[in-house]
Amino acid sequence: MRELPNYPIALRIEKGGYDVAIRGEIYEWELVGKELTLADTPAAGQENSIFTSNYGSAVVQPSLVSEDSFVVINKIACTPGVSPNQYELDGTELIKWIPNMFVQIVINTTGYYRDPQNLYSAGISGMASPYPQTVNRIKYYELWPPIYVLSDQTWDIRFTLFNDLRKAYANGLFATIRDDVVLAQVFVDYTLFDGTDAMLARKLLSIGVPVSVDTVQWLRQIILQNRGLDTETFDFYLKAIREISIKQKKNRIMQGMATKNDYDPKDNLNL
Numbered sequence: 001m002r003e004l005p006n007y008p009i010a011l012r013i014e015k016g017g018y019d020v021a022i023r024g025e026i027y028e029w030e031l032v033g034k035e036l037t038l039a040d041t042p043a044a045g046q047e048n049s050i051f052t053s054n055y056g057s058a059v060v061q062p063s064l065v066s067e068d069s070f071v072v073i074n075k076i077a078c079t080p081g082v083s084p085n086q087y088e089l090d091g092t093e094l095i096k097w098i099p100n101m102f103v104q105i106v107i108n109t110t111g112y113y114r115d116p117q118n119l120y121s122a123g124i125s126g127m128a129s130p131y132p133q134t135v136n137r138i139k140y141y142e143l144w145p146p147i148y149v150l151s152d153q154t155w156d157i158r159f160t161l162f163n164d165l166r167k168a169y170a171n172g173l174f175a176t177i178r179d180d181v182v183l184a185q186v187f188v189d190y191t192l193f194d195g196t197d198a199m200l201a202r203k204l205l206s207i208g209v210p211v212s213v214d215t216v217q218w219l220r221q222i223i224l225q226n227r228g229l230d231t232e233t234f235d236f237y238l239k240a241i242r243e244i245s246i247k248q249k250k251n252r253i254m255q256g257m258a259t260k261n262d263y264d265p266k267d268n269l270n271l
Contacts, residue, residue, distance in 0.1 A: 021194040022213055029159075029186040031056035033094070033177035041183075044164035047104070047122070050157045050186050064154050070198035071149035072211055075189035076124065076157060077131035077139070078103045079182075084163040092175035099184045100162040101126045105147060107155050112147060122160045131187040148211060151198070157188050196220075209245045 029050035031041070042048050042055050050056070051063055065071050081098035088096035104123030105112040115121040128141035149155045161184060168174065177183070193201045193216060200219050201211045209215055 022197055022216065023192045023194070024213075025190050025192055027157075027188045027190075029057050029157075030182055031184045032179070033181035033183065034179040036177055036183075038166055038169060041165050042159075042161050043166065044162055045160065047158045047160045050159060050188075052156070056184070062154055063156060065149050065151055067151050068195055068198055069151060070193040070201040070211070071155065072191045072193070072201075073105060073143065073147040073149065073155070073188070074191060075129075075143050075187070076103050076105065077129040077133070077187045078124075078126040078159060079185045080126035080130035080137055082125075082127060084168070087168075087173070089174060090178070094174040094177045095181055097165065097177075097181065097183050098163060099126075099165075101184055101186075102160045102162070103129075103186055104158045104160070105155070106158055107147070107149060108153055122162075123158070131185055145210065148205060150202070157186060159184065159186055207242045207245075209242060 027050070040055065042053075048055055049058065051059055078101045079099055080101075082100050083098060084100065086096070086098045087094065102122035102125050104121070111120045111123075113121050113123045124141055129139050129143075130137040133139060147155075165183065191213060193211075197216055197220070200216045200223075204211050204215055204219060
């Protein structure tokens with residue numbers, strides 16, 4: 001896993017005797033040419049995990065959300081490009097490769113992305129959500145709403161390469177791969193809530209309020225400012241939060257910016 005500079009990886013706040021732990025995390029998986037053998041390259045069309053596979057910079061550790069945690073997956077991206085003919089050689093050494101890459105999010109055994117027949121798919125292409133993103137590589141896909149991973153659930157990011165690097169080598173396209181060549185990359189941005197913050201996140205989710213750093217901290221502030229409230233009064237605040245969420249959904253629908261999650265029949269929007 002490569003450390004990416006200038007990214008706020010942790011937020012710790014102490015207020016009123018409470019220790020708040022909300023961590024913004026990023027994970028970068030990559031497959032590079034250094035000391036790479038054919039056995040170290042994924043087979044074309046085969047799905048592999050960035051966490052538990054034997055390829056690239058995988059950590060060989062499943063991502064299990066502990067009992068006192070809550071995870072929000074905010075963003076995923078991978079190497080863009082489609083055509084295998086966009087490779088570059090320096091003699092017999094490969095110096096550029098296009099993987100035609102897709103990424104899928106899996107919660108327990110369920111894939112998040114489905115095809116039109118509602119069957120498991122390879123996921124989102126790097127052409128829709130490229131990494132790294134540049135002036136010439138703009139994203140066309142946004143992971144919204146974010147994905148919530150609850151306690152005792154496992155989550156995984158799996159990639160599939162459709163251009164066959166092994167076959168290209170077998171056919172004599174190249175003899176070696178330059179050490180610094182990045183063959184494929186996956187980027188994941190997620191937020192980890194621990195302890196009491198995870199409890200607040202689950203409460204927000206149960207009343208239909210989007211879970212984010214801002215909403216969790218806002219609910220915590222209400223609790224800290226009103227410690228000792230009876231149950232009826234506290235329920236009033238939770239009801240107010242839900243009403244705010246419903247109002248935001250109505251605004252998105254009226255503006256033509258709604259997602260299917262905004263059309264929840266339990267909300268009784270009465271448009």
